[in-house]
Amino acid sequence: MEKSCVSIKIELDIVAARQLGRELAKQVGFSVVDQARFATAVSELARNIYLYADQGEISFDIIKNMNQSGLRLTATDKGPGIRDISQVMQDGYTTSGGLGAGLPGVRRLMDDFDIISEENIGTTVTVVKWKR
Amino acid sequence: MDVAKIDINSYRDLLKKYIDHQDESSLYGAEQMSKAFIKNHILPDEIVSLHIQSLMELYPSLSQDIQNSMRFLLETMIYYGLAHQEYQALRENQLALRSEISLAANVQTTLLKTDKPDIEGLDIGVISMPAHQMNGDYYHFIKGKQDSLGIAVADVVGKGIPAALCMSMIKYSMDILEEEAMMPAKILKYLNRVVERNVDASMFITMFYAQYTPTDNLLRYASAGHEPGFFYCAQTDTFSEIETKGLVLGVLPDSAYPSYEQKINKGDMIILLTDGVTECRRGNEFIKREEVLDVIKQYMHLPAQDIVNHVYKYFERLQDFQLRDDFTLVILRREV
Incomplete structure (x- = not known):
């Protein structure tokens, strides 16, 4: 088991998180498309931390089960939290109004998706992509 | 390939x-x-x-x-x-929503169903088309004793699903009335109370209610702010507007509605409609109310149902086959 993390404070940290994510994806043996998708998911989650929580952390684990290996990404922050998770998981809902893929986009990019959030305490998003 | x-x-x-x-x-x-x-x-x-x-x-x-x-x-x-x-x-x-709405529209059609009654000596034509899937217009016939006929034409201010939901309520309030025993003005007074108590303050309903009795050939009617209809006098071959006073349903708890009556002679016609007919648009301009009469005149030699069908087709085409508002037109003609 390998674990590595990047803390997100400034916008440049998003790039560092992407880079680390992409390297690990390559290491696990993801296809070029899946590497790019994984990096995009890292980007989205890191940007969420940067925009809404001021600071937080992105960490990666290489995981294995019986017949496949994959990469798990955990994004943690102590920000304001999300009041209505169902709402932000709907397509077409973005608070920043920009062209964000948002959480539904992250869910599409990855295979497994989980989110725990509590108002005024923080948010943890855990996603996994398996090698195809 | x-x-x-x-x-x-x-x-x-x-x-x-x-x-x-x-x-x-x-x-x-x-x-x-x-x-x-x-x-x-x-x-x-x-x-x-x-x-x-x-x-x-x-x-x-x-x-x-x-x-x-x-x-x-x-x-x-x-x-x-x-x-x-x-x-x-x-x-x-969106597809799922659309099919859900079309189911709702079917339910509405069943709920609001009213049959065109057969009354000797009276030729009746009616058409009611929604602009979208659900109709916010409503018409209703009730046949009473001695072939008397009650007719309601109503329009919810607003379109689509909220309007349609609201109409179902009106229909059921009318169902529990013994309409044939009541004068149009009294019916409106009662419905006004129902709407005022049960419907959101931002929603209004206009209604024209008429009762025709063949025994004395008299049409008694009252209106709650509804788009005025027309009366055609066969003897003079002229149309006149049916003028009424009365506030739309649901504004004040105690609105009263004046009663009017009109003698109907052989060949005379009563034309009732909603603003979806008179507010048809040619491009960005509203048509004039007289234009509706011009079109009716063209088809007046036909049976009442054919007249309303032709008028609808005319305005449907005029608006490039896209209704802006629900369209309801009722024509009654005394034959003998």
Whole structure:
């Protein structure tokens, strides 16, 4: 088991998180498309931390089960939290109004998706992509 | 070319053929393949990846710069893929919603169903078409003792589903009335109370209620702020507006409605409608109310049902087959 993390404070940290994510994806043996998708998911989650929580952390684990290996990404922050998770998981809902893929986009990019959030305490998003 | 294959070999071979010959048939093949990609939900980033892979197989010594540039292109396509998936999901949602609304519209049609009564000596024509799936207009016939006839034409201010829901309530309030025993003005007074108590303050209903008794050939009527109808006098061959006073339903708890009456002679016509008829638009301009009469005059020699059908078709065409508002037209003509 390998674990590595990047803390997100400034916008440049998003790039560092992407880079680390992409390297690990390559290491696990993801296809070029899946590497790019994984990096995009890292980007989205890191940007969420940067925009809404001021600071937080992105960490990666290489995981294995019986017949496949994959990469798990955990994004943690102590920000304001999300009041209505169902709402932000709907397509077409973005608070920043920009062209964000948002959480539904992250869910599409990855295979497994989980989110725990509590108002005024923080948010943890855990996603996994398996090698195809 | 039959069903296009979308595997790496087919793509690579087609690409090679095009690079060698630059022929139109390869491009046609590409078009077919593109359709197959869409049909199979293949995302743009995957297509770029397919292209990169094919290039690498065809040109194993492809320069590193070109390879890098292709990776760069792939990266820019990721969000297009996401956007495409989102549109797809929204589209499916929309289809589901549409079928749900059409079910609701069917339920509404059943709930609000009213039969055109058969009354000797009276020719009745009626048409009611919704602008969207659900109708916010409503008409209702009730046949009473001695062939007396009650007719209601109503319009909810507002369109679509809220208006339609509201109409069902009106219909059931009327069902529990013994209408044939009541005067139109009294019925409106009662319905006003129902609407005022039960419907959101921002929603209003206009209604024209009339009662025709063949024994004395008298039409008694009252109106709650409804679009005025027309009376056609056969003897003088003239149309006149049916003038009434009365506030729309649901504004004040104690509105009262004046009663009016009109003698109906042989060949006379009563024309009742909603503002969806008089507020038809030609381009951006509203038609004039008289234009409705001009169209009716053209078809007056026909039975009442044919008149209303023709008038509807005329205005449907005038508005490029897209109604802006629900359209309801009722014509009654005394025959003997």
